[in-house]
Amino acid sequence: MQLLLGLLSLLAPGSAALEPISLGIAIGAASALTGYFSYPSFYCGFVECCPGEAERPNATALKEDLNNKLFGQHLAKDVILKAVTGFSNNPNPKKPLVLSLHGWGGTGKNFVSQIIAKNIHKAGQKSKFVHLFIATLHFPHAHQVSLYKDQLHKWIRGNVSACARSVFIFDEMDKLHPGLIDAIKPFLDYYEQIDGVSYRRAIFIFLSNAGGDLINKVTLDFWRSGKDREQIQLKDLEPVLSVAVFNNKNSGLWHSSLIDRNLIDYFVPFLPLEYKHVKMCIKAEIQSQGKEIDEAFVDKVANEMTYFPKDEKIYSDKGCKMVQDRLFFSWER
Structure with a gap:
């Protein structure tokens, strides 16, 4: 697109004079690029386009x-x-x-x-x-x-x-x-x-x-x-x-x-998350940070989370919301 605009600028009033052959090349290149950009598939390779009827989620x-x-x-x-x-x-x-x-x-x-x-x-x-x-x-x-x-x-x-x-x-x-x-x-x-x-x-x-x-x-x-x-x-x-x-x-x-x-x-x-689900979240976050998974460390972080009900302590009261913060806190210590 920038190339096209640059070529077109050469044709604008006030541009430096061009030899006939150079002017012909510039016009030809601009015309070719304009043709390419008239095709949606080509244009949408440079600019985000709204999905068409044939484009459906996989x-x-x-x-x-x-x-x-x-x-x-x-x-x-x-x-x-x-x-x-x-x-x-x-x-x-x-x-x-x-x-x-x-x-x-x-x-x-x-x-x-x-x-x-x-x-x-x-x-x-x-x-x-x-x-x-x-x-x-x-x-x-x-x-x-x-x-x-x-x-x-x-x-x-x-x-x-x-x-x-x-x-x-x-x-x-x-x-x-x-x-x-x-x-x-x-x-x-x-x-x-x-x-x-x-x-x-x-x-x-x-x-x-x-x-x-x-x-x-x-x-x-x-x-x-x-x-x-x-x-x-x-x-x-x-x-x-x-x-x-x-x-x-x-x-x-x-x-x-x-x-x-x-x-x-x-x-x-969306159901409340159990201890095992919190561990899954922790492992996924560790992997996303490019680090190796240490099961003992995962257990340690999961155990620092809080759970309910008070007696059974089955479900995480914050789900996986605090997992990233807990991990960075543990890594910094």
Whole structure:
């Protein structure tokens, strides 16, 4: 692109005079490059482009990412894999894909949203087609909810107009002002177009701690009854989770029309992580730092984490959220 601009600059008024043969070469090179850049595949090798109809996520790659990087979340892995690949391979979806991820901090919700984004757009959350909203950062003031609603309308419309496969991630939904998220309800509904724009190819992901206590209780009840956590099925959690979130004033989806209208496709529960899962997180982080794994050291770091309930101490109360900090602290000592 710089070469093309440089060659064209030679033809601009005020440029130094060129011999006829040099001028001919410059025009020829500029014409050739302009032709190359008219082909999308060539142009998109230099500039990020919105994926076309033929460009769909690789189900195998998504499955590998979930299996190798997400620990202790059999429900989330299964739901995310089927939902994202099924939606992406559907030639005519009737509405956008809407996922609501719930669970305590450190269980992998944010991590999964990054995995989804990366499998839709190669640059992941750095992509200009992936948009992250953080409740406390982007919508801090309750008295400005009307302004935020207007801004959301314009932001989503503008970005979906630019790329139908845009991904929108709303973090800290449990801190979002009640009623604000309903502003995007028209974009999630079963409309073919709204003012000439189709939103059916977009993906919306909500991240929330709301419902975490309920998820933890169900998981603990399974453990106390001698059942394996992998026996927990989506039907054991999703119905009660949606009701709990709808009735929770601190959920961001309190009395939301998104739930009333069944516009959220999946409520995805993230289970509390056990000691063995924390160790998996520690090992993965050590490997990402290019260091060798020492089992005794891994045990030491895992034992420094805190667990609940008070008597059984089965689940990490912060999931894997503090693993990196604990590791660097231990390495510095």
